[in-house]
Amino acid sequence: MSNQNTIPASVAMLRVLEAWGVKHVYGYPGGSFNSTMAALDAEKERLKYVQIRHEQVGAIAASADAKLTGKIAVTFGSAGPGATNLLTGLYDAREDHAPVLALIGQVPSTNMNYNYFQEFAENPMFEDVAVYNRLVMTPESLPYVVDKAIREAYKYSGVAVVVIPNDFGYVQIADEPYTSTSPSDMKKQPLPSTTDEEADHVLEMIKQAKRPVIHVGRGIGAGGEKLVELSKKLQIPIVTTGLAKGLVRDDYEGNLGFANRAAMKAAQEVFGVADLVIALGADFPFANLVYRTHPFKFVQVDIDRAQFGRHHYLDYGIWSDATDFVEKLLAHSEAVEPTPFFKAAVADNKNWREYLDKMTNRETDPLEFEPIYKEINRIAEPDAIFSIDVGDNIINSFRYLDITPKNKWTISSLFATMGYGLPGAIAGKLSYPDRQVFNISGDGAFSMVMQDLITEKKYQLPVINIITSNTTLNFIKSEQDDINMVQHSGIDIEDQDFAMIAKAMGIESVTVRKSSELAAAFDQALAVTKAGRPFLIDAKITAKRGLPVEELEMKIEDGKLTESISANYNANHTLPKADSVEEFFAAYNGKELKPLTHFFDEAGVEL
Numbered sequence: 001m002s003n004q005n006t007i008p009a010s011v012a013m014l015r016v017l018e019a020w021g022v023k024h025v026y027g028y029p030g031g032s033f034n035s036t037m038a039a040l041d042a043e044k045e046r047l048k049y050v051q052i053r054h055e056q057v058g059a060i061a062a063s064a065d066a067k068l069t070g071k072i073a074v075t076f077g078s079a080g081p082g083a084t085n086l087l088t089g090l091y092d093a094r095e096d097h098a099p100v101l102a103l104i105g106q107v108p109s110t111n112m113n114y115n116y117f118q119e120f121a122e123n124p125m126f127e128d129v130a131v132y133n134r135l136v137m138t139p140e141s142l143p144y145v146v147d148k149a150i151r152e153a154y155k156y157s158g159v160a161v162v163v164i165p166n167d168f169g170y171v172q173i174a175d176e177p178y179t180s181t182s183p184s185d186m187k188k189q190p191l192p193s194t195t196d197e198e199a200d201h202v203l204e205m206i207k208q209a210k211r212p213v214i215h216v217g218r219g220i221g222a223g224g225e226k227l228v229e230l231s232k233k234l235q236i237p238i239v240t241t242g243l244a245k246g247l248v249r250d251d252y253e254g255n256l257g258f259a260n261r262a263a264m265k266a267a268q269e270v271f272g273v274a275d276l277v278i279a280l281g282a283d284f285p286f287a288n289l290v291y292r293t294h295p296f297k298f299v300q301v302d303i304d305r306a307q308f309g310r311h312h313y314l315d316y317g318i319w320s321d322a323t324d325f326v327e328k329l330l331a332h333s334e335a336v337e338p339t340p341f342f343k344a345a346v347a348d349n350k351n352w353r354e355y356l357d358k359m360t361n362r363e364t365d366p367l368e369f370e371p372i373y374k375e376i377n378r379i380a381e382p383d384a385i386f387s388i389d390v391g392d393n394i395i396n397s398f399r400y401l402d403i404t405p406k407n408k409w410t411i412s413s414l415f416a417t418m419g420y421g422l423p424g425a426i427a428g429k430l431s432y433p434d435r436q437v438f439n440i441s442g443d444g445a446f447s448m449v450m451q452d453l454i455t456e457k458k459y460q461l462p463v464i465n466i467i468t469s470n471t472t473l474n475f476i477k478s479e480q481d482d483i484n485m486v487q488h489s490g491i492d493i494e495d496q497d498f499a500m501i502a503k504a505m506g507i508e509s510v511t512v513r514k515s516s517e518l519a520a521a522f523d524q525a526l527a528v529t530k531a532g533r534p535f536l537i538d539a540k541i542t543a544k545r546g547l548p549v550e551e552l553e554m555k556i557e558d559g560k561l562t563e564s565i566s567a568n569y570n571a572n573h574t575l576p577k578a579d580s581v582e583e584f585f586a587a588y589n590g591k592e593l594k595p596l597t598h599f600f601d602e603a604g605v606e607l
């Protein structure tokens with residue numbers, strides 16, 4: 001090595017990240033991470049260190065970054081609490097299949113196994129969350145292990161963990177590239193496709209069905225328009241999973257939206273009468289609730305055969321890319337005459353979407369949540385990025401936010417990590433500095449991470465933060481309602497003046513209490529963020545529940561459809577009582593809403 005240039009092992013490691021196109025890393029320093037901190041300083045022209053104020057925020061930001069970009073995102077924490085604080089964000093990444101690299105500080109190798117300050121066996125803790133989980137054993141292997149970790153994170157769309165004894169980072173090693181990234185690394189795997197026989201088999205099943213429904217997930221990718229074509233051609237309504245929102249355009253009359261808890265009425269009702277469900281690139285975590293309500297034939301199309309039968313026993317499984325499946329069905333099928341069932345589904349959908357429009361256009365004093373979404377939609381640019389926190393905003397944004405494939409939006413879908421909105425928005429703005437970014441958070445979720453508003457200030461990230469604040473964990477309150485808890489418990493939270501908190505951090509802000517104040521607040525948010533500064537709107541809303549369409553139950557017996565409200569709903573002591581479906585709708589401002597039975601009768605659907 002004598003006549004060869006050398007560099008610190010930690011610098012060699014960061015150069016591996018740079019070679020993989022990493023532009024920033026999220027973390028907070030600690031003594032056991034100082035060799036990497038020194039390297040981050042040395043490499044600061046090429047790799048930005050983003051100083052978050054809690055490791056959990058860094059790990060969630062990395063998860064959101066990877067979900068938004070599809071590329072490896074990096075976070076770090078030092079030994080002990082720095083490492084343990086990362087876990088929640090790393091699980092978030094694991095559950096949503098995001099490639100994330102976590103660099104973990106460890107005490108110097110010379111002190112390991114002496115119960116040294118902040119020392120603990122870190123790898124066992126990360127065993128469950130990680131697809132790759134290694135302790136670096138020599139300084140020379142540090143950059144290699146990190147390169148391998150990135151490859152594994154990409155391969156398995158998961159979390160790779162590298163634990164680094166601090167002293168190794170200081171050791172001079174040969175100045176070599178340590179990675180050989182090439183365009184091939186980013187090549188997409190060839191996707192499985194649908195055979196002619198499979199397409200014909202499913203078309204035959206569709207012909208035999210009276211009420212087929214397509215349940216599409218994000219596996220449809222860019223194939224939304226093709227799916228719309230198929231839906232029209234075969235007269236099959238589309239129900240989406242939450243994550244497929246925006247992939248099939250909302251203004252298509254046959255797109256009923258999503259079923260179950262965060263649901264649209266027509267989707268819930270039509271799903272409730274389906275006799276054939278085609279799950280298309282969909283991993284639906286509420287399948288146990290929705291798929292098991294009544295018998296139907298089930299076709300599953302997925303690029304991962306290991307998913308077959310995961311949510312429902314299969315009548316027919318096709319190992320295929322979703323869009324390829326749609327294209328094959330288009331090529332093999334003849335157009336179907338308009339069917340009464342499809343007509344009824346479309347009319348039901350129209351009735352519901354008109355109700356949603358009405359709800360956003362109302363004047364409300366005190367403020368209710370729906371008009372806020374009207375304002376967001378008004379000022380949102382066509383390619384805006386939305387980071388939405390866990391809680392009612394998930395349901396409400398599914399229902400009320402206008403999203404097209406030009407937008408990006410990110411949520412914590414399977415892990416449902418409260419405190420996701422703010423870190424997600426930080427990631428959005430760092431990775432897409434030219435795009436408008438919204439953070440939409442409830443007061444409970446926001447206050448779990450609000451110290452990191454200062455990060456928006458520090459890096460001048462012009463995020464529009466909207467805090468829907470009702471001093472209640474409203475989503476959890478609904479869950480308590482749904483199990484008829486006699487007394488709500490633990491869901492009241494103290495009011496906080498978030499606008500004042502923002503101001504104390506040097507961030508401009510405003511408090512809104514009625515809908516007539518919204519337009520001015522959102523205009524101000526637009527002006528301030530266009531000038532390159534973050535803004536916060538503290539929207540003091542009521543703690544009302546949106547119409548819980550998941551309480552609607554369909555039954556077909558003796559050739560007759562009946563629709564009712566679940567017995568559970570009416571046993572509830574806190575929600576508005578309703579003796580009929582019509583009364584139920586009226587209790588939620590929906591006098592004009594009609595049950596599916598009405599649309600079946602109108603269209604002459606024969607059962």
Ligand SMILES: CC(=O)OP(=O)(O)O
Binds near residue numbers: 390472473474
């Ligand atoms: C988790 C939760 O209940 O959040 P929200 O109050 O925003 O619905």
